[in-house]
Amino acid sequence: MDTYGGSSSETVQVRNKKVMLKHHINGLPKESDLHVTTETVVLKVPQGSNTVLVKVLYLSIEPYQYIRSRKIENPGVFSSYPPGSVITSYGVGRVLNSGHPGYKKGDLVWGTTGCEEYSLITEPETLFKIQDTDVPLSYYLGVLGMPGLTAYVGFYDFCAPKKGENIFISSAFGAVGQLVGQLAKLMGCYVVGSAGSKEKVDLLKNKLGFDDAFNYKEEKNLDEALKRYFPEGIDIFFDNVGGKMIDAVLLNMRLHGRIALCGMVSQYPLDDPEGIKNLMCIIYQRLRVEGFVVFDYFHLFPKFWDFMLPYIREGKIACVEDIAEGLDSCPAALEGLFTGRNLGKKVIIVSQE
């Protein structure tokens, strides 16, 4: 059925598969914390609303889905999903019906959608229209989407990099880390990443051009590992994991080093976060530590695409995706994000056009 090509779509009711949160998650996410159900949906926006109905083509699996699946006592950046509700993510989709003057049937868009086949977007001003379709559409969930902008803003604005500097990236094969490393190589930095498997380490070195990489799970002493890869110390630390890694890095920072705190994936599952003991190094080494949230920089997307698209088209920036088929794979994919099972940016193909 061509659900977006003809006028018949306006009254069609179809089955709508969706991913629901069973209960607030404790500890690491498990496949069983989510369940996939099927309801029906009318392929038409409510009369008089300015909403947009989207057929979802690709969905991203994001650390924030887990954060929002936990009970959040003091909502700030994130609030909890209510148990029994559809979880959300970033999705790429095709507009089926629109009550908003900015979108029309057939438009390709990306933005926050429900993890479902058909999603009614109640805040359509948060969507982005996809103009450049000569690259894989799933890239708007990775290298051209939120993780890409995170790497771009985090690296250029918060790391203040200079040619020849030494940069260390944790969770380097993650959606953000792999881009930060490639941007740093383009700038002429010495780039080392940590990851959680030999396969990832090999890909970092052989596919993504990192100067070196190591498997943190095989290192008994992270401080010693870092001293091996950075005998002269680290100028820039781009951190996605938090916890012990920060403490080890602090012992290895050079004078006037910068630490960009992007995420703390190792800490999200902990009710009691690990204590960081080496903050005195921030003083002695005159460090700058900054945290940032990419949502503050979404207005930069057009500028970012102008920057990033040529690199992708010229093959100077690679994007390793780990693609799964169908919404039914969502629960396992979220669990996999925290067990290190995914190999690159995790994307779910929801529908083929």
Added chain:
Amino acid sequence: MDTYGGSSSETVQVRNKKVMLKHHINGLPKESDLHVTTETVVLKVPQGSNTVLVKVLYLSIEPYQYIRSRKIENPGVFSSYPPGSVITSYGVGRVLNSGHPGYKKGDLVWGTTGCEEYSLITEPETLFKIQDTDVPLSYYLGVLGMPGLTAYVGFYDFCAPKKGENIFISSAFGAVGQLVGQLAKLMGCYVVGSAGSKEKVDLLKNKLGFDDAFNYKEEKNLDEALKRYFPEGIDIFFDNVGGKMIDAVLLNMRLHGRIALCGMVSQYPLDDPEGIKNLMCIIYQRLRVEGFVVFDYFHLFPKFWDFMLPYIREGKIACVEDIAEGLDSCPAALEGLFTGRNLGKKVIIVSQE
């Protein structure tokens, strides 16, 4: 005896009282870790040297004296004093004899000296000549010296303050804290400080113009205390103590807040520093945390004096000093720095002119 007025000084030998480190200190400093002894000194610099012999008038008691009295495994900013040697500090003194063309007999200087009555300065280029003598000379150890520059650089450069912002200062009655608070009031900030006694809290509010202050020793829950004084959160944290206070402050920082890490006096005595758990707030609140070491900014002293001297002359900045008489009081004064016994900038009068 006028030791610097006449040519006779060139060959005079006199008794020289000095403060020695007995052994590397473990735990908090105790009076008994130091001892005062008397040797003799010839009041003439070694022939052909470019050293300067100074009669010490005032000495400062500094946290760094304690840091240097401990065993430092990896010397960086500081190296250990060898046991059995004279400890150093900042001192104000009068030049008795000089082998350096930049200094002549009778000059008033301040800088790093031995904790002794007569000190041979082997790196005279580190001394500063005192030009403005219409203020108490001891001020060159406090409000016009290293602590003053620390407050000036830390507040203006690292806190990036704006009128109306909320600033919290730990160890607010210390040499640095009392100045940061007064500078912040001059800028039109809301200023709260923590200190370790009712007397200090009263002085912060009634003498130094802080909007409020509290005794951290009487607060069971620092997070709750901060929420009481900053119901809308903290924009700027100027930290002198480290440890638990940082964790509590992190929970109370406003969006885009700044934390200047100046010192960690609560952590220096610990072999195993306290762990800081709330670093995730750096991300969610988009904070900037920076450490700095005032030694990097000593070239700014002339500019700083131009800024600060008018405030002092006009009585717009106060400097509370806790003055003790004689080198024999040094060991107790250093202990007192860590038990909170000193009431303001601790200065020792070594000699009266």
